[in-house]
Amino acid sequence: MTENIHIGQNALQQLTDLLQNRAFSKVVVLVDENTLLHCYPQLKKHLPEHQLIQIKSGEENKTLQTCAYIWQQMTSFNLDRWAVLVNLGGGVIGDMGGFCAAVYKRGIYFVQVPTTLLSQVDASVGGKTGIDFHGLKNHIGVFKEPRAVIIDPAFLQTLPDRQVKSGYAEIIKHWLIEDGAKFEEQRQVGLLSADWEALIPHSVAIKERVVAADPLEGGYRKVLNFGHTVGHAIESYLLEKPGRELLHGEAIAVGMLCETWLSVKKGLLSQQELDRIETFLLTVYEKVKLNNEDLADIAAWALQDKKNSKSTINCTLLKKIGQAVYDQPVTLAEIQESLRYYQLL
Amino acid sequence: MTENIHIGQNALQQLTDLLQNRAFSKVVVLVDENTLLHCYPQLKKHLPEHQLIQIKSGEENKTLQTCAYIWQQMTSFNLDRWAVLVNLGGGVIGDMGGFCAAVYKRGIYFVQVPTTLLSQVDASVGGKTGIDFHGLKNHIGVFKEPRAVIIDPAFLQTLPDRQVKSGYAEIIKHWLIEDGAKFEEQRQVGLLSADWEALIPHSVAIKERVVAADPLEGGYRKVLNFGHTVGHAIESYLLEKPGRELLHGEAIAVGMLCETWLSVKKGLLSQQELDRIETFLLTVYEKVKLNNEDLADIAAWALQDKKNSKSTINCTLLKKIGQAVYDQPVTLAEIQESLRYYQLL
Numbered sequence: 157m158t159e160n161i162h163i164g165q166n167a168l169q170q171l172t173d174l175l176q177n178r179a180f181s182k183v184v185v186l187v188d189e190n191t192l193l194h195c196y197p198q199l200k201k202h203l204p205e206h207q208l209i210q211i212k213s214g215e216e217n218k219t220l221q222t223c224a225y226i227w228q229q230m231t232s233f234n235l236d237r238w239a240v241l242v243n244l245g246g247g248v249i250g251d252m253g254g255f256c257a258a259v260y261k262r263g264i265y266f267v268q269v270p271t272t273l274l275s276q277v278d279a280s281v282g283g284k285t286g287i288d289f290h291g292l293k294n295h296i297g298v299f300k301e302p303r304a305v306i307i308d309p310a311f312l313q314t315l316p317d318r319q320v321k322s323g324y325a326e327i328i329k330h331w332l333i334e335d336g337a338k339f340e341e342q343r344q345v346g347l348l349s350a351d352w353e354a355l356i357p358h359s360v361a362i363k364e365r366v367v368a369a370d371p372l373e374g375g376y377r378k379v380l381n382f383g384h385t386v387g388h389a390i391e392s393y394l395l396e397k398p399g400r401e402l403l404h405g406e407a408i409a410v411g412m413l414c415e416t417w418l419s420v421k422k423g424l425l426s427q428q429e430l431d432r433i434e435t436f437l438l439t440v441y442e443k444v445k446l447n448n449e450d451l452a453d454i455a456a457w458a459l460q461d462k463k464n465s466k467s468t469i470n471c472t473l474l475k476k477i478g479q480a481v482y483d484q485p486v487t488l489a490e491i492q493e494s495l496r497y498y499q500l501l
Numbered sequence: 502m503t504e505n506i507h508i509g510q511n512a513l514q515q516l517t518d519l520l521q522n523r524a525f526s527k528v529v530v531l532v533d534e535n536t537l538l539h540c541y542p543q544l545k546k547h548l549p550e551h552q553l554i555q556i557k558s559g560e561e562n563k564t565l566q567t568c569a570y571i572w573q574q575m576t577s578f579n580l581d582r583w584a585v586l587v588n589l590g591g592g593v594i595g596d597m598g599g600f601c602a603a604v605y606k607r608g609i610y611f612v613q614v615p616t617t618l619l620s621q622v623d624a625s626v627g628g629k630t631g632i633d634f635h636g637l638k639n640h641i642g643v644f645k646e647p648r649a650v651i652i653d654p655a656f657l658q659t660l661p662d663r664q665v666k667s668g669y670a671e672i673i674k675h676w677l678i679e680d681g682a683k684f685e686e687q688r689q690v691g692l693l694s695a696d697w698e699a700l701i702p703h704s705v706a707i708k709e710r711v712v713a714a715d716p717l718e719g720g721y722r723k724v725l726n727f728g729h730t731v732g733h734a735i736e737s738y739l740l741e742k743p744g745r746e747l748l749h750g751e752a753i754a755v756g757m758l759c760e761t762w763l764s765v766k767k768g769l770l771s772q773q774e775l776d777r778i779e780t781f782l783l784t785v786y787e788k789v790k791l792n793n794e795d796l797a798d799i800a801a802w803a804l805q806d807k808k809n810s811k812s813t814i815n816c817t818l819l820k821k822i823g824q825a826v827y828d829q830p831v832t833l834a835e836i837q838e839s840l841r842y843y844q845l846l
Contacts, residue, residue, distance in 0.1 A: 224565060227634060227641060259604065262631060262642045286607060289572055296572060297607045298643060 158364060161281070163307040163357045168202045171242075171267065171306045175204055180265065181238040182206075184230065186253040188213035191245040194314035195271045199244055206242075207233050211249075218248045218288045220296070226256045240265040240303065246272035247279040247404075251294065254285030258300040265303040271311040273323025273352070274405060277330070277359040280305045282367040299372060307360070309352040321347065321440065322405030325383075327355060328440075329412060330362040332433065333379045336478025343436040378482035382472040386491060387411020389458035393450070402444065409441040413501075414494035418486055419473040421494070429477050438501070446499045455492040503709060506626070508652040508702045513547040516587075516612065516651045520549055525610065526583040527551075529575065531598040533558035536590045539659035540616045544589055551587075552578050556594075563593045563633045565641070571601045585610040585648065591617035592624040592749075596639065599630030603645040610648040616656040618668025618697070619750060622675070622704040625650045627712040644717060652705070654697040666692065666785065667750030670728075672700060673785075674757060675707040677778065678724045681823025688781040723827035727817040731836060732756020734803035738795070747789065754786040758846075759839035763831055764818040766839070774822050783846065791844045800837040 162170040175183060183206035187196055190213050209229045211222050230241075243253030243266060250268050257266035270280040286297020312320060324347055331339035338358065342350070363380070370377040391407035394400045402410075416433045419425035446454075459469055468485040475481050507515040520528060528551035532541055535558050554574045556567050575586075588598030588611060595613050602611035615625040631642020657665060669692055676684035683703065687695070708725070715722040736752035739745045747755075761778045764770035791799070804814050813830040820826050 220565065220569060224634075231635060231637065231640070255604075259600075259641050259643055261640065262629065262644050284607065289569075290576060292576065295576070295606065296604050298604055299607055 160301070160303065161305045161307070161360060161364075163309075163360065164353060165308070165310070167306045167308045168199065171269070171304065172202045174267070174304055175240070179238070180240040181236050182233060183240055183242065184209060184233060184235065185242045185244055186211070186226065186249055186256075187244050188249060191249065191271055195244055195269075195311055198308075198310070199242075199269065203242070211252075213245075213248065215248055215288065218252050220287060220289065222252060223256050223287060226253070227260060230256070230260055235260065235264065237261050237264055240267060242267045242269060243302075244269045244271060246270065246275045250275050250279050251284070251286050251297070254300060254302060255287055255297050258285055258298050263300070268302045268305045270305070270307060272315060273312055273320050273356075274326060275323075276307045276309070276312075276356055277323060278326045278363065280307065281360055281363045283371070307356060309356055312352060318403060318406075322403035324350070324440065325405030325408045325412070327359045328437070329380075329383055329408065330359045332412065332416075332474060332477060333382050333472075333480035334362045334366070334478060336476065339436075339477055343432070347440050376482070378470075379472055379480040381482070382474065382480050383408045383412035383415055385411065385458055385469060385471045385486075386414040386454070386494065389454050389491075390444070393454045393457050394444075406441060406444070409437055410444050410498060413437050414491070414498050415471060416474060417494045417497045418471065418490060419475075421490065422473060422484065422486075424481065424484075425474050425476065429474070433477065434501070443498075443501065446495060451492050451495045451499065454495055455488050458491055459488055505646070505648065506650045506652070506705060506709075508654075508705065509698060510653070510655070512651045512653045513544065516614070516649065517547045519612070519649055520585070524583070525585040526581050527578060528585055528587065529554060529578060529580065530587045530589055531556070531571065531594055531601075532589050533594060536594065536616055540589055540614075540656055543653075543655070544587075544614065548587070556597075558590075558593065560593055560633070563597050565632060565634065567597060568601050568632060571598070572605060575601070575605055580605065580609065582606050582609055585612060587612045587614060589614045589616060591615065591620045595620050595624050596629070596631050596642070599645060599647060600632055600642050603630055603643045608645070613647045613650045615650070615652060617660060618657055618665050618701075619671060620668075621652045621654075621657075621701055622668060623671045623708065625652065626705055626708045628716065652701060654701055657697055663748060663751075667748035669695070669785065670750030670753045670757070672704045673782070674725075674728055674753065675704045677757065677761075677819060677822060678727050678817075678825035679707045679711070679823060681821065684781075684822055688777065692785050721827070723815075724817050724825040726827070727819070727825050728753045728757035728760055730756065730803055730814060730816045730831075731759040731799075731839065734799050734836075735789070738799045738802050751786060751789070754782055755789050755843060758782050759836070759843050760816060761819060762839045762842045763816065763835060764820075766835065767818060767829065767831075769826065769829075770819050770821065774819070778822065779846070788846065791840060796837050796840045796844065799840055800833050803836055804833055 185206055186209050188211055241257040243249050254266055257264050268280045270276045283299045283301040285300055286294035289295035387408040390410055391402055394402050416430050420430045467488045470483045471486045472480050472482045473484045530551055531554050533556055586602040588594050599611055602609050613625045615621045628644045628646045630645055631639035634640035732753040735755055736747055739747050761775050765775045812833045815828045816831045817825050817827045818829045
């Protein structure tokens with residue numbers, strides 16, 4: 157584990173130490189209405205004198221306009237280059253707060269305190285910051301490492317079950333691409349008996365290993381996209397269907413199933429392995445209802461979204477449980493077939 | 502000279518080579534109405550197929566709003582991460598174009614083609630990018646090195662004399678802080694016989710040396726602020742007085758004179774050296790008229806602008822011609838006195 161990541165019951169105490177030992181000129185905490193209510197009271201005990209910036213929760217607020225508000229607040233607090241911004245929240249707060257800090261006066265320190273399972277195992281590692289622009293996810297941003305990542309699994313108790321399940325999908329993905337033995341062990345344990353104190357560091361370590369091998373996403377880091385080609389298309393497509401929206405991890409779970417099927421179809425993976433993954437995913441995640449009209453639209457979305465040439469898209473597939481291969485071309489028709497397979501399960 | 506800086510008659514040819522040898526996915530050129538008219542026809546001959554983004558010239562357009570327009574254009578051209586943005590213009594185009602490229606999809610390549618003397622010897626070296634925010638200069642930005650800097654002195658022929666004089670002030674500053682012999686030599690030569698082909702590389706090399714010693718402006722780089730404490734205050738103050746606005750370099754010339762006087766007053770510099778600098782600056786630059794009411798306001802501006810504690814401000818002064826010292830405290834009263842000295846010249 158990199159030395160700037162602190163996980164466990166003592167993580168917040170390590171934040172206290174960091175803020176005390178370093179002479180930051182000012183401390184500012186970025187929250188939304190949820191983390192203000194559920195997480196800030198706990199965090200507060202570990203902070204020196206500080207100021208708050210509150211924004212509205214939700215991906216729809218991850219915009220330049222919200223950044224302008226955050227910068228305005230930072231300016232009104234007279235923050236200089238030696239100030240630190242503490243981002244308390246899920247992916248939106250972390251990505252956007254990280255970006256705002258990275259470009260304020262050409263860069264001040266920031267600390268990530270992820271409060272959702274998804275952001276604890278995924279968003280807080282890898283130095284990606286960013287905001288959405290004209291509906292394009294993370295279109296504007298920078299690579300910048302936080303000064304520290306503070307992961308306290310106790311925050312998960314403040315989350316609805318659906319949110320926990322969503323984050324769990326990224327953990328499963330990490331097993332499938334990098335640690336087959338762990339998948340085997342944990343599919344027996346299941347979600348309800350999951351030991352987050354142990355699973356989070358394991359999952360963060362996998363992500364760190366992958367990112368360290370390819371920090372700027374030139375090649376190998378693409379294995380992290382497993383489940384995301386189809387998953388992201390479903391997520392985006394259903395976002396525009398009121399009442400049918402999925403959480404990120406719920407969409408990725410469908411995507412992983414489809415892309416596992418594609419792996420078999422391409423002769424990379426065995427039918428047996430597909431069965432094991434399928435059984436596990438369907439135990440954890442309710443099946444998402446897709447009708448016939450949806451299938452072609454979702455497949456088209458996957459292509460369009462990545463602006464791939466012609467009718468193929470490069471996808472990350474599984475070679476075996478615990479090993480992924482990236483840049484595997486799949487066609488529009490194959491993606492649609494994989495969705496059909498899912499639909500008929 | 503760093504290998505990514507190309508200066509001289511062949512610089513544009515080196516841009517052609519760079520764009521041909523590297524497989525950039527797309528080339529986009531950022532211009533304003535002036536560089537489109539006066540510089541783009543020359544640049545165009547050296548470019549492969551490309552697209553144009555045009556913005557309005559002027560510091561008042563160096564805003565988040567203009568960035569949003571640039572990003573929108575970049576998006577409409579489907580630029581991916583392997584595209585390159587060529588910034589053709591002065592400081593505004595370079596700073597803002599650099600920033601837009603540095604955060605688009607978490608960073609694409611950019612090339613600076615500075616077209617004013619000021620940006621050729623100053624803005625294009627040092628990796629600073631940024632935009633103004635709520636009237637605060639370069640408040641939002643990042644440190645990011647361009648892929649290349651292409652400096653063609655031929656572009657200076659498109660500039661009004663006043664603009665050339667303005668850039669010359671930064672060249673003089675470089676001599677005063679780092680190369681006393683060059684100052685001695687050039688004060689005999691004067692502006693009209695200045696050999697830009699030789700002076701620009703010399704000046705860029707000084708700036709590079711200073712920046713290399715302190716890339717993130719922690720200490721030594723502050724010597725580049727010589728003339729800027731008082732100069733920037735005058736520039737900002739007169740910006741709000743219609744008809745009295747100064748170009749950046751014109752204000753810095755006044756600032757250098759005041760701060761040279763402060764250097765003598767603090768016992769750092771000899772009266773003789775002040776005389777030499779004063780004679781030279783007053784030969785090149787017309788005296789700026791300041792009335793009694795201006796003096797206190799300008800001094801107050803210098804303090805307020807830097808948000809310094811109490812009534813002192815850290816200033817860069819001269820120890821001798823060719824050597825600067827940074828972090829020298831001066832008081833509001835002393836700044837006002839230096840302005841009075843200038844006023845009575």
